[in-house]
Amino acid sequence: MKRVGLIAGNGDLPIYFAEAAKNKGVEVVAINITAQAPSDRLESIVDENYEISVGELDRIIKRLQASEVQELVMVGKVNKDLLFNIDFDKRMLALLNSLEEKNDDAILLALVEELEQEGIEVKEQTTYIEELLSQTGALNQVEPTEEELADMRFGFKMAKGIGGLDIGQTVIVKEGAVIAVEAIEGTDETILRSGRLTDGGVVMAKVSKPEQDFRFDIPTVGVQTIKNLIEVRAKGLVIEAGKTFVVNRKEVFRLANEAGISIVAM
Amino acid sequence: MKRVGLIAGNGDLPIYFAEAAKNKGVEVVAINITAQAPSDRLESIVDENYEISVGELDRIIKRLQASEVQELVMVGKVNKDLLFNIDFDKRMLALLNSLEEKNDDAILLALVEELEQEGIEVKEQTTYIEELLSQTGALNQVEPTEEELADMRFGFKMAKGIGGLDIGQTVIVKEGAVIAVEAIEGTDETILRSGRLTDGGVVMAKVSKPEQDFRFDIPTVGVQTIKNLIEVRAKGLVIEAGKTFVVNRKEVFRLANEAGISIVAM
Numbered sequence: 001m002k003r004v005g006l007i008a009g010n011g012d013l014p015i016y017f018a019e020a021a022k023n024k025g026v027e028v029v030a031i032n033i034t035a036q037a038p039s040d041r042l043e044s045i046v047d048e049n050y051e052i053s054v055g056e057l058d059r060i061i062k063r064l065q066a067s068e069v070q071e072l073v074m075v076g077k078v079n080k081d082l083l084f085n086i087d088f089d090k091r092m093l094a095l096l097n098s099l100e101e102k103n104d105d106a107i108l109l110a111l112v113e114e115l116e117q118e119g120i121e122v123k124e125q126t127t128y129i130e131e132l133l134s135q136t137g138a139l140n141q142v143e144p145t146e147e148e149l150a151d152m153r154f155g156f157k158m159a160k161g162i163g164g165l166d167i168g169q170t171v172i173v174k175e176g177a178v179i180a181v182e183a184i185e186g187t188d189e190t191i192l193r194s195g196r197l198t199d200g201g202v203v204m205a206k207v208s209k210p211e212q213d214f215r216f217d218i219p220t221v222g223v224q225t226i227k228n229l230i231e232v233r234a235k236g237l238v239i240e241a242g243k244t245f246v247v248n249r250k251e252v253f254r255l256a257n258e259a260g261i262s263i264v265a266m
Numbered sequence: 267m268k269r270v271g272l273i274a275g276n277g278d279l280p281i282y283f284a285e286a287a288k289n290k291g292v293e294v295v296a297i298n299i300t301a302q303a304p305s306d307r308l309e310s311i312v313d314e315n316y317e318i319s320v321g322e323l324d325r326i327i328k329r330l331q332a333s334e335v336q337e338l339v340m341v342g343k344v345n346k347d348l349l350f351n352i353d354f355d356k357r358m359l360a361l362l363n364s365l366e367e368k369n370d371d372a373i374l375l376a377l378v379e380e381l382e383q384e385g386i387e388v389k390e391q392t393t394y395i396e397e398l399l400s401q402t403g404a405l406n407q408v409e410p411t412e413e414e415l416a417d418m419r420f421g422f423k424m425a426k427g428i429g430g431l432d433i434g435q436t437v438i439v440k441e442g443a444v445i446a447v448e449a450i451e452g453t454d455e456t457i458l459r460s461g462r463l464t465d466g467g468v469v470m471a472k473v474s475k476p477e478q479d480f481r482f483d484i485p486t487v488g489v490q491t492i493k494n495l496i497e498v499r500a501k502g503l504v505i506e507a508g509k510t511f512v513v514n515r516k517e518v519f520r521l522a523n524e525a526g527i528s529i530v531a532m
Binding site: 080081083084099100101102103106150154158161162164165167168171172174175176177178179180181182183184185193197198199 | 349350367372416420428430434440441442443447448449451459463464
């Protein structure tokens with residue numbers, strides 16, 4: 001029987017992955033690498049379940065090897081401000097210090113290489129969960145206005161630019177102006193900031209990078225995204241078709257329909 | 267005798283301009299367009315001093331024409347969130363509505379064109395105040411470390427990218443990671459946010475856009491910038507040589523020296 005490693009960050013994505021893998025008869029070895037990873041919930045799904053901090057790279061690798069994991073996926077959010085707030089083992093420190101620029105891609109690519117040198121292949125995040133990606137078009141029952149569609153196109157373009165610099169994936173726009181750009185503070189704080197800077201009516205764009213590596217960092221939206229958008233009285237959300245995960249799809253669309261927020265994939 | 271219009275936003279830049287122009291024997295007609303413009307202080311310097319909201323475009327133009335102004339400069343900060351918080355006259359509304367994307371350049375360029383159609387030429391912001399620009403090199407007495415210099419180069423590059431998208435001019439970095447990007451919230455809030463996201467040690471980069479129009483929006487740093495950097499325990503500030511204003515230079519350097527913040531123009 002096949003066996004796969006699951007490096008689990010925050011959110012529901014690790015749960016979706018674990019369930020999908022198990023449904024396909026694959027054994028799952030989960031390593032929860034953040035304090036907010038869903039370790040409790042994974043426990044009843046996966047075959048082996050561990051909690052090892054993302055800073056303890058050597059323990060993570062030794063654990064995977066001991067569990068005979070040759071392939072893994074890394075899913076779930078790891079807030080990059082962890083970089084400034086947790087302890088690192090020597091191996092993780094050496095990896096970080098070897099990097100000239102500590103942007104997301106550089107860190108994650110170095111991690112992938114370190115794992116592959118140890119005989120562990122990192123697979124695309126879409127493995128087993130392609131159904132969380134969306135087709136092009138309006139996704140829920142709220143039709144965007146012409147103005148909102150224009151802001152969606154503008155926001156999409158701006159978010160692509162930010163992604164091209166590997167700074168972040170999310171941009172909030174209103175009436176053709178960029179209100180907030182996501183860097184290390186994360187999507188939630190970026191949305192909430194836009195609420196303090198406007199009286200509502202914003203559109204959020206979340207897209208993949210122009211050279212997105214599908215092994216990590218595929219943009220993801222979920223219930224928390226919509227709750228934040230409701231809080232700032234947003235009008236729309238645009239994501240990239242085929243390249244953005246929507247998790248808890250049913251609840252996401254229900255909340256958006258209720259709040260009059262249109263969700264479009266382009 | 268020559269006469270020049272001064273469209274004054276917030277900060278000390280309008281004062282510097284007015285003093286420099288008067289010292290060269292030029293008459294100055296000031297129009298303070300924000301509630302925070304230094305109208306009180308300009309009054310004793312300039313020949314005519316008015317307060318007309320940036321939203322009252324028609325009144326501004328008629329006032330300039332009545333005062334026989336054929337050339338003007340626009341200096342001082344106008345926070346773009348005003349766009350969402352003040353009333354506009356019909357002329358300003360028509361101008362804003364004619365724009366597909368309401369980014370800084372689009373708005374300011376439309377303003378320039380509107381003024382020029384009325385026979386009023388907009389001059390470069392450096393007119394009379396070139397001495398506020400800096401030469402390449404270390405500007406104060408604090409020598410940056412190798413790491414800080416690397417962050418300055420990285421931040422400079424990232425800020426150029428953000429400027430290329432016409433989103434903002436300021437980026438805060440630390441150890442090769444982008445901590446905060448300025449959009450509509452302004453520089454002060456961007457710096458302060460980086461303080462909540464790190465335990466200090468950041469470097470701020472403020473640069474001109476790749477295709478900077480010198481008639482508006484030349485990046486500016488001053489005492490408030492340094493005070494904010496001190497508050498977040500920053501290590502450095504990098505600006506663009508020949509393309510960034512440093513106002514209150516003496517006080518800026520004194521505060522930075524005291525706080526161990528190196529200021530470099532590159």
